[in-house]
Ligand code: CA
């Protein structure tokens with residue numbers, strides 16, 4: 001799928017658009033334990049939620065990738081913006097607040113009717129023009145008032161192009177920000193994770209998506225050290241293209257900062273500084289929600305998997321920052337019997353061995369019960385094999 005993202009910061013109009021390809025996430029192969037002690041962090045004050053708390057929150061605030069409308073957008077004169085259904089709006093909102101809950105910042109962002117109207121009208125305007133732009137031109141036959149609404153929407157929002165849903169735009173676009181034109185600032189992510197955000201609005205017209213971010217009703221909050229990935233991190237929300245970031249809330253000196261990233265499962269280390277890095281390294285002091293963002297992306301990462309643990313140590317700031325990140329699967333990966341993040345023939349073989357009575361197997365039985373009848377039987381293996389053979393089978397339903 002092709003996509004485009006545009007980035008913006010407060011009081012500045014936009015500069016560029018980027019056309020890139022979304023790559024799929026490939027997980028690394030490993031089996032590891034899922035039980036860890038509580039961790040201490042330093043130089044940051046975001047909340048830390050446990051795996052259980054995050055799972056419970058996600059369950060209580062469900063979301064879907066369906067898009068439906070109360071009124072369809074009309075892309076022909078005299079034009080109308082259309083209105084998304086409350087189901088679609090609330091799905092996007094729930095997902096946004098889930099991301100914020102994971103990040104340990106306020107997760108009570110609400111929908112604002114005016115922001116939603118602006119965001120929706122903005123996506124209609126972009127769809128009419130056939131271009132994703134923060135400063136779109138006026139279609140000759142469009143009413144000036146409608147155009148101004150749309151313009152206000154596009155110039156105050158994260159924009160996306162090519163995403164099938166608002167949830168996908170947030171997850172795969174705005175919090176990813178790993179493409180060449182966004183990685184040096186991760187501006188969309190910082191707006192999504194802006195601690196002071198209180199209200200937002202969403203829009204979607206065809207493949208154009210929008211999330212209003214210039215919230216003027218914000219409440220002052222004191223979070224600093226907002227990190228992504230978060231300290232307890234669902235694998236579903238982070239992939240190999242995703243850069244790591246930490247927003248300090250104050251200007252950071254690029255020349256002084258040193259980051260050491262350690263993969264605790266093996267001891268492998270990556271270092272990042274202005275004099276050289278084992279990957280990509282940036283500092284951005286522009287105002288995307290908060291100033292002072294340190295960004296790094298390690299080379300040679302195939303993906304992030306349940307049980308992966310990392311340590312981050314940052315020096316050269318007002319005070320040293322140190323924290324750990326442990327990844328976990330928020331949702332059961334049905335069919336992934338050996339817990340390596342993918343479903344393939346190795347999983348079917350392992351399930352067959354289990355059913356044949358082999359002992360001492362490392363097997364995730366919960367993930368093997370793909371027909372959800374409470375037991376692992378040959379019926380589950382059959383479904384996995386069908387899935388692998390390309391049949392239209394959904395595991396875990
Ligand atoms: Ca597997």
Ligand code: CA
Pocket residue numbers: 368369370371372373374375376377379380
């Ligand atoms: Ca079963």
